[in-house]
Amino acid sequence: MVLLDQTRLPGEVVEVRLAAWPQVVGAIRRMVVRGAPAIGVAGAMGVALAARQDAGSSSDDQRAEIRRAAAALRDARPTAANLAWAVDRLAGEAAAHPGPPEALAGALAGAARAVHADEVRRCEVMGAHAGALITRGARVMTHCNAGALATGGYGTALGAVRSAFAADPSLRVVVPETRPLLQGARLTAWELEREGIPYTLIADVTAAALMADGRVSHVVVGADRIARNGDVVNKIGTYAHALAAREHGVPFIVVAPTTTLDLTMPSAAEVPIEERAADEVRDLALFGRPATPEGAPVTNPAFDRTPARLVAAIVTEAGVHRPPYDRSLAAAVAAQEDPAT
Amino acid sequence: MVLLDQTRLPGEVVEVRLAAWPQVVGAIRRMVVRGAPAIGVAGAMGVALAARQDAGSSSDDQRAEIRRAAAALRDARPTAANLAWAVDRLAGEAAAHPGPPEALAGALAGAARAVHADEVRRCEVMGAHAGALITRGARVMTHCNAGALATGGYGTALGAVRSAFAADPSLRVVVPETRPLLQGARLTAWELEREGIPYTLIADVTAAALMADGRVSHVVVGADRIARNGDVVNKIGTYAHALAAREHGVPFIVVAPTTTLDLTMPSAAEVPIEERAADEVRDLALFGRPATPEGAPVTNPAFDRTPARLVAAIVTEAGVHRPPYDRSLAAAVAAQEDPAT
Numbered sequence: 001m002v003l004l005d006q007t008r009l010p011g012e013v014v015e016v017r018l019a020a021w022p023q024v025v026g027a028i029r030r031m032v033v034r035g036a037p038a039i040g041v042a043g044a045m046g047v048a049l050a051a052r053q054d055a056g057s058s059s060d061d062q063r064a065e066i067r068r069a070a071a072a073l074r075d076a077r078p079t080a081a082n083l084a085w086a087v088d089r090l091a092g093e094a095a096a097h098p099g100p101p102e103a104l105a106g107a108l109a110g111a112a113r114a115v116h117a118d119e120v121r122r123c124e125v126m127g128a129h130a131g132a133l134i135t136r137g138a139r140v141m142t143h144c145n146a147g148a149l150a151t152g153g154y155g156t157a158l159g160a161v162r163s164a165f166a167a168d169p170s171l172r173v174v175v176p177e178t179r180p181l182l183q184g185a186r187l188t189a190w191e192l193e194r195e196g197i198p199y200t201l202i203a204d205v206t207a208a209a210l211m212a213d214g215r216v217s218h219v220v221v222g223a224d225r226i227a228r229n230g231d232v233v234n235k236i237g238t239y240a241h242a243l244a245a246r247e248h249g250v251p252f253i254v255v256a257p258t259t260t261l262d263l264t265m266p267s268a269a270e271v272p273i274e275e276r277a278a279d280e281v282r283d284l285a286l287f288g289r290p291a292t293p294e295g296a297p298v299t300n301p302a303f304d305r306t307p308a309r310l311v312a313a314i315v316t317e318a319g320v321h322r323p324p325y326d327r328s329l330a331a332a333v334a335a336q337e338d339p340a341t
Numbered sequence: 342m343v344l345l346d347q348t349r350l351p352g353e354v355v356e357v358r359l360a361a362w363p364q365v366v367g368a369i370r371r372m373v374v375r376g377a378p379a380i381g382v383a384g385a386m387g388v389a390l391a392a393r394q395d396a397g398s399s400s401d402d403q404r405a406e407i408r409r410a411a412a413a414l415r416d417a418r419p420t421a422a423n424l425a426w427a428v429d430r431l432a433g434e435a436a437a438h439p440g441p442p443e444a445l446a447g448a449l450a451g452a453a454r455a456v457h458a459d460e461v462r463r464c465e466v467m468g469a470h471a472g473a474l475i476t477r478g479a480r481v482m483t484h485c486n487a488g489a490l491a492t493g494g495y496g497t498a499l500g501a502v503r504s505a506f507a508a509d510p511s512l513r514v515v516v517p518e519t520r521p522l523l524q525g526a527r528l529t530a531w532e533l534e535r536e537g538i539p540y541t542l543i544a545d546v547t548a549a550a551l552m553a554d555g556r557v558s559h560v561v562v563g564a565d566r567i568a569r570n571g572d573v574v575n576k577i578g579t580y581a582h583a584l585a586a587r588e589h590g591v592p593f594i595v596v597a598p599t600t601t602l603d604l605t606m607p608s609a610a611e612v613p614i615e616e617r618a619a620d621e622v623r624d625l626a627l628f629g630r631p632a633t634p635e636g637a638p639v640t641n642p643a644f645d646r647t648p649a650r651l652v653a654a655i656v657t658e659a660g661v662h663r664p665p666y667d668r669s670l671a672a673a674v675a676a677q678e679d680p681a682t
Binding site for chain 2: 007008012019178179180181182185186190193198199200201202203204205206207208209210212237240243262280281282283285286287288289290291292293296297298299301304
């Protein structure tokens with residue numbers, strides 16, 4: 001499989017070719033590929049790759065390898081719901097498939113492609129739903145990157161921006177840089193520039209002041225996991241933006257596929273929050289000079305929890321969901337499982 | 342005059358020698374010296390330097406040069422109250438002084454030294470007042486650098502931390518890096534390390550999550566200007582921390598000398614907010630790689646406004662002031678002007 005190395009953007013556009021599933025685990029961990037829907041797609045492809053690698057072995061050996069790959073891929077990052085969902089879907093297809101190694105490898109490759117195609121379709125549909133919530137002349141703030149890079153195609157939050165901009169070219173975007181890994185500066189600004197959508201880059205801490213000055217009309221973000229009660233787990237910093245948005249009457253909108261909903265979690269309190277390496281905070285240079293005392297002690301949680309009471313709407317491919325979320329999200333999942341309802 | 346170049350820390354400890362007042366204007370603008378009380382001291386020394394440079398000229402020429410220097414120094418940065426206060430104090434002493442050039446130069450040198458000594462004394466007194474508000478086992482979060490570097494000696498917010506740590510070595514400090522110029526990572530972490538006070542460095546956006554987890558017990562910050570009603574203008578990012586602190590019942594304490602109070606400002610809305618260069622946001626490298634598309638459009642206000650209703654206490658050298666601030670701050674200023682009251 002081939003991935004665009006997101007750690008090298010915006011300076012370099014580099015593709016990496018992954019030939020074996022442990023490389024996929026590494027790429028997910030190092031965030032060569034990142035964004036909840038995109039790592040789901042990568043996880044599915046990793047399982048398919050394991051089946052392909054062992055297509056010449058005995059069926060038992062191949063199936064043992066698929067199980068090993070699935071376990072390692074599922075654990076590569078703990079917070080996003082989509083990764084476990086996609087890996088479990090492929091592992092389930094493998095377990096149910098009666099065929100010999102070569103046939104199983106083909107079936108899983110097809111299943112992984114279907115996961116990818118489904119995510120792209122979901123993003124397009126939810127982008128249109130969410131875009132309709134964005135009023136004319138909007139000043140939309142997003143956080144992190146919930147764009148094409150994060151989703152394998154069109155974007156969740158940035159899909160909504162794209163959809164709204166197509167209808168109203170006076171829309172403008174505010175992009176917080178999103179420390180520590182700067183996905184806003186490195187990826188969202190890069191995507192918006194390529195699309196010709198006007199934006200302003202800010203230090204993350206500037207968001208609340210802009211809201212106080214009336215310079216943000218909507219906050220639109222993606223999510224890594226959404227609990228049954230509507231609590232949202234997303235990139236660290238989302239919660240502070242949600243508090244400021246409530247203070248200034250700015251609607252706070254979350255856009256994510258139903259694969260990000262985790263109805264087994266009663267609230268965000270139960271969702272594990274990944275702690276990442278201290279060097280993500282420390283290894284920074286400003287004007288070419290190192291910015292931090294060497295070896296400074298660091299706390300670096302990658303995500304935070306935004307309580308449902310701060311969320312104006314959750315948008316999935318099933319539509320726009322409003323509080324009380326325990327009811328509306330359950331209905332969204334049911335609708336996806338049985339499209340006739 | 343000799344300054345420690347704060348733009349080079351923590352990598353290099355470099356002193357710069359300023360021989361003429363326009364260099365002092367440049368040093369304040371480029372933030373070689375920064376922090377509201379410290380730029381007040383530098384401004385006073387700049388006026389004294391102008392008098393010294395022209396001590397061999399006619400009295401009229403010297404006094405014209407002092408006025409030019411005072412005007413330029415007062416305008417070097419617009420937001421902090423202390424700079425205008427200190428420059429006006431020196432300019433007032435010059436206007437009232439009857440003597441010839443050499444005597445005037447000597448008098449202003451003495452007055453500048455007095456401004457410095459007064460700021461150090463104020464910090465020590467207010468550090469003790471504020472330190473007493475910090476309970477045992479505290480987890481104190483500060484923002485930016487309101488330490489020795491910012492104040493010419495002891496620190497305002499960090500003076501309170503220092504004072505509280507002396508009484509309770511179980512105190513710990515949370516240090517947000519403070520984008521864009523990273524005064525938390527570059528200066529506060531460096532000061533705490535030298536003092537042996539344990540701290541944890543975080544990306545700014547992590548603050549609200551730590552408060553939600555009960556890992557911050559007090560927020561203690563300095564200020565650049567405080568309006569008559571108790572609104573606080575301080576480093577960009579302070580406002581978001583204040584919103585999160587209120588949400589989680591964490592007391593938000595502001596420590597600043599009475600020279601930071603500006604009773605001529607009814608509220609923070611009237612205080613000018615400095616917009617700084619885009620490159621402060623853009624010229625950043627993560628893991629040695631440039632983090633931002635070249636030429637990305639940027640908004641970079643250096644300060645934000647925290648409304649008085651979010652502030653639990655304002656501490657000056659006159660004591661601990663509580664709401665309603667219009668009364669308590671006016672009393673603090675009156676007490677300083679007439680120490681007998």
